[in-house]
Amino acid sequence: MKYFIYSFLFLASFTAISQTDSLGFHLNNLEYLEKNGANVMLAHDFYPESHQGGVGIIQNGLRVATNGDLRLQPTPGQWQPVPKVGTREIDQKTETISVRMQYPDSSKNRKGFNPIIYPDLEFSYTLKVKPAGKESFKIVVDLDRPLPKEWVGKVGMNIELFPGNLFGKSYYADNEFGIFNRQANGPGHTTKKGEYRLKPIAEAKTISIAPETPNLNLIIENLGGSKLQLLDGRAEHNNGWFIIRSLVPANKTKNAIEWLVTPKTEKSYTYDPVVQVSQVGYHSNQQKIAVIETDKKAKAESIDLYRVMQNGKSKLIKQETPQIWGDFLRYRYYQFDFSEIQEAGIYLIKYKDFKTSPFQISKTIYERDVWQPTLEYFLPEQMCHMRVNDRYKVWHGRCHLDDARMAPIDTNHFDGYLQGPETLTSYNPGEHVPNLNHGGWHDAGDYDLRIESQSQTVQGLARIYELFDIQYDNTTIDQKTQTVEILRPDGKADLLQQIEHGLLSIMGGYQSLGRFYRGIIVPTKRQYVLLGDPVNHSDNEVYDYRTLPDIPMGQKGAPDDRWVFTEKNKERSLQAAAALATSGRVMKNYNDTLARQALTIAKEEWERNASNPGIGTIELATELYHSTKYKKFLDYIIQHKSFIQQNFQETGWIVLSIYSMIPDRNFKEFLKTNSLSFLETVKEQGSKTPYGVPYEPDIWGAGWGIQNFGMKQYFFHAAFPQEFPSSYLLNALNFILGAHPGVNTSSFTSGVGSRSITQAYGPNRGEHSYVPGGIGSGTALIRPDFPELLEWPYLWQQTEYVLGGGTTDYLFLVIAANHLLKE
Incomplete structure (x- = not known):
């Protein structure tokens, strides 16, 4: 009887699915349109600068189009105006999804982490998608008021097409046709403002994309008066996509834009396992x-x-x-x-x-070719102020030897650096700050040196060396000549040399500025977007602001030296000081001068900032106790055990790193009790996915967070091996190496494993290439439910390399796994 009922229910369900599939697009309970083989999202994501937002189309299991919205440029790039996104509204009766949008977005207009300069234009509109017939849907835009006359011909409806799907495929534009080129081609022209404008590839009322490829064929028809334009956004921005665009007509509000979009789908489409x-x-x-x-x-x-x-x-x-x-x-x-x-x-x-x-x-799986590429390729390649040789190849020359000038006051830099009303140092704006032209690593794709990435890298490497005694040597690092030779041993442990390199930057800045720097970065966008050898960022000549013409920094003809920013940020200072306390321990007997100086600075920062408990103070107290064995640091930790308990997910693993050194039995029992309670949280997190780890990304891939989750599990397991399993650490490692959602099962670590990310957002992304051992952010979530890892080097939210825990947590995971499994 049970079998009969189950069979009946399954057949009823299957029949319902089949009938739904035949009805064309319909609204589902996740608030997007779907039909068998196609989905249409609207404003579930908003990250247009990295091709994620507006109207998006998933066709036969691939995201083929995104950023369907009104834009002020034909081929917009980063730092260009985007609308403010309102609340998504659902009309169940007509199955219409709509969202209110407006220009400008006051939260981004000349302020925020990445400030955008908006023009003097204010308008609002409603963007809608709704089913149309058995195979199609409509994109409709209703303006609140007609466009101002001076903006007619400038504002248009854009939708972006992923280039990686289309190279070598064809298109039809009414009766015209062509092939999508692998590189951006001309002709184009330069505007009076010096901006490059590309002639459209084609113009037509109807454009058909990849008609010879059934699972990619997308047809867009403009039901309004103007023609559609097919553009190649890569002509203006290396990370651009192909774009279909039509202009908003004059004197129109209702149905100012009306497109009919038909994504061809397989009638019996089923996701392949x-x-x-x-x-x-x-x-x-x-x-x-x-x-x-x-x-x-x-x-x-x-x-x-x-x-x-x-x-x-x-x-x-x-x-x-x-x-x-x-x-x-x-x-x-x-x-x-x-x-x-x-x-x-x-x-x-x-x-x-x-x-x-x-x-x-x-039994030797993790002993070779898994963590070594990160240490012997990626970290050396990222080293700033060095020439990096790799056999016949030069990764980059001796760069940024003119570091750095004091940043101008009251500056909101376009990449998230803020300099307030004073320099916080004895240096004037524009003045050269010495001791910054040694050490440090480029922060992956951006070449800047953020204090958190520098200190986290130093601390992560120091923890690995201290816990696992890794004496691996396959790199020559010469600080006197500022030269690196990859795959050339020099008789010194590479980990120690890398830790030293990071300390040279952090401590050089501290000794000159009297505080930690916030970051060091180029002053202009033209420098910032550089693809290629960073030696071309500047002339490597120190600029003397007292004797040379005073051209405002960032303007044409101004000095090209990087800027150094400072800030008042207690938590970042504490974290950097904790990194010095950790790394100072492992520098003993290798570079005793750096070891002493690191510990001295860590103690100074303790005296400055330890008045109130926080995650930073607990971490610094832990590292200082480990380094000095001074009772006052342990007393501080015990004194604030209520704070530790309230924030155990962030603080527990830190304190457990000194568990064996703690003489207080009551406090050790306190740590054990809270760890076992936290284990229940970890079990709950791990049970939410089939991978045994939490996967809850926002816009960016969750790989770095999962690495960090796994790294922390080591300290719980090491303290309580019978109660706290090692499986969560190993699950995190498996996730990074390929056991993760989506059709792309690549290892997130380039060059590691049978299949890995080999087009990454690193310094050589312009060549669609990778750096061995670099770790990408990994599979992102196209909300609400589509995991994606594209073979494309320009999606920083999927394949960007970073320093800090994004690098060292991976090294830690692999080495710790090998250590635990050998026992």
Whole structure:
């Protein structure tokens, strides 16, 4: 009887799904339009500067279009006006989704983290999407008032098409046609303001994209009076996309824009299953669970584990039906546990038509080729103030040797630096600050030196060296000649040399400024967007503001030296001081001068900032107690145990790093009790996904956060190995290495694993290339439910490299995993 009822319900459900699929676009309970094989989102995301927001289209499992909205430029880039987004409204009767928008956005107009300069234009409008017929939907814009006359011909409806899908594909523009080029081509012209403007690729009432490729064919028809323009946004901005645009007509409000959009879909579209495993593989003693991501309508089928033999044949090792985990995001998930397989070798998994890349099982899996590329390629390549040689290649020359000039007061820099009404130092605005032309790492794609990225990198490396005694040496670093030779050992531990390099920048700034710098960055956008060798940022000549012409900084002809910013920020100062207290310990007997100076500065910052408890003060007290064994620091920690308890997720792991050094039994019991209570939170977080880790990204990929989550688990497990499992640390590592949502199962660490991110937002993104060992932010969430990791180097929210924990947490995870699994 139960079987009969289940079968009946399944058939009824299947019939309902089939009928819904045949009806065309409809509104679902997540507030977007869907039909079988296509989804249309409106304002679930708003990150237009990185191609995420407005009207977006997912077609046959790929995000093909985004940023459908009114814009003031034909091919807008970063720091250009974007509308203020209102609340999304739903009309259930007509299945219309709408959102109120307006220019300017007062929260971004000349203020905020990335200030935007808006023109003198105020207007508001309603942007709508609604079903139209069996295959199409409409994009409609209603203006509150007609555009001012001077803005007619300048404001238009844009939608951006992802270039990575289209290279080599064709288009039709009415009866004209062509091929999408891999590079941006002319002709173009320069405006009176010196801005480049590209001639449209085509103009037509109807544009058909990729008509020869059924799963990509997208047809857009302008139902209004003007023609659609097909533009190549890459002609103005390297990170641009292809754009379809039509101008808002004069004297019109209702249906000022009306497009009919038809994304062609497969009538019987079903998401093809994906098997997600670590692209590196697994330690023989490690739990091994493959995650199978399927369409929600799909039933589980048999899954096969093969061992690849030397003769080229594959031997079936295990076959079973995977266990259902449940629904997550827009998919149904199953798990295949093959933990009992311990024999060393090369393996792969096959499920239906999907076959994984080969992966290893071995007791030495994490001893080579997993963490080393980050230490021997990525960190050296990111080193500022050095020439970085790599056999026949030069990654970059000796850059920024003219660092740095004191930033001008009352400055809101375009990349988030604020200099207040004073310099907070003895230096005048524009004056050269000495001791800043040594050490530090470029903060991945941006080349600046933020204090938090510098200090976190130093501290992370120091923790790794201290805990695991990594003596690995495969890099020559010469601070006297400011030269690096990658893959050339020099008899010194690379970790110690890298820690020293970071300290030279942090402490050089402190000794000159009398405080930590906020950051060091180029003054102009033209310098900031540089792709290529950062030696071209400046002439490497120190500018003397007292003897040379006083041209305002940032203007044409002004000096090109970078600016150094300062700030009053207690938490950042405490964090930097904690990093010095940690790294000072490991510098002993390697660079005793730096070791003494680091500890001295850490103590000075303690005296300045330790009056009130906070995460920073707890961390600094912990590191100072570890370094000095002074009772007053431990007393401070115990005195503020109520704060530690209230913030245990952030503070518990920090204090547990000295657990074995604490003589107070009552306090140790306090830490254990709270750790076991926190374990219940960790279990709850891990149970929310089939990967055993929390995955709740906002706009950016969650990889760095998951690495950080895993790194912290080590300290709980090390203190309480019987109670606190190591599985969460290992789950985090597997997530980074390929066991994560979405069709792209690449390792987030470039060059690591059978498949990895090899187009990344790093310093060489202009070549669509990567830096070995760089760690991208990883799979992002196109809200509300679409995980995405595109093969594209310009999406910083998916593939950007960063310093700090984004780098060191990965190193820590791999080395800690190897340490724990060998025990």
